[in-house]
Amino acid sequence: MxxxxxxxxxxxxxxxxxxxxxxxxxxxxxxxxxxxxPRRAMAQPVAASGKVVDLTHAYDGAFPTFDGVPGIVYEQAVKFDESGYQLYKLTIFEHTGTHIDAPLHFSSDGLSVDALAPQDLVCPLVIVDITDKARSDPNATVEAADIEAFISANGDIPAGACVALRSGWAAKVGEPAFRNDPQGQFAFPGFATSATDLLAQMDVAAIGVDTLSLDPGNSQDFAVHNSWLPGGRYGIEGLANLEELPVTGATIVVGAPKHKGGTGGPARVLALL
Missing domain, CATH: 1.20.5 (Single alpha-helices involved in coiled-coils or other helix-helix interfaces)
Incomplete structure (x- = not known):
């Protein structure tokens, strides 16, 4: 050949x-x-700029809670000077500090925190800013009109996103005003059901607030908790440092706890840019 x-x-x-x-x-x-x-689309596959913003408040027994009871109690179980190492026994209430509300929190048979899909805990972060409204009204809410205005200015909200309310309230954490008005009544911004019903139609995975609750302080019926969570979605309360982020373009990573049957719990929440 x-x-x-x-x-x-x-x-x-x-x-x-x-x-x-x-x-x-x-x-x-x-x-x-x-x-x-997947219906979920990352805002960025990795931190494009290398910037990571911690959206989590460090907390101890003095951190504000809804019922006024300390959310975490430390008990020194082993002392360093006696044993050469140390550790604490912690008593923690689930819904304290920067924390997640699982669907089970407001439903008898909803998903517990350990059952949340991992892909729903890493998602595009969208921030709706109502700081101006909150200055004049401590119980200001994100309404459907605010969502529509956001979309008009910034484009569509992707399915699977976490939509966070930014009100400037996180700066008040060390003050009584984070929780109450001068008359001692609950007063802080939150979502209105007109907004969350619209976000549910858009297949948004989660909502978040830089305040004590998804519902505004003057809510009498926890309408957002009662409609949003039983739909299989989750919420994040007590977010920090949202002011450091653009309204779009970040990816949120929610380090939710994974105790079986939990209704939620303290979470380490990060934003990647």
């Missing part, structure tokens, strides 16, 4: 294999894209 014949045969064989493998890879890619068609 001539050398050229051998060369031509090898070339033809390699070309055939390349076409076969290319087609297989294309088919695999198509199959994968069909099999994995």
């Amino acid at each position: 001539c050398n050229q014949c051998v060369i031509d045969g090898v070339r033809e064989n390699m070309l055939s294999r390349r076409m076969l493998l290319g087609g297989a890879a294309l088919g695999l890619g198509t199959a994968t894209s069909l099999a994995v068609s």
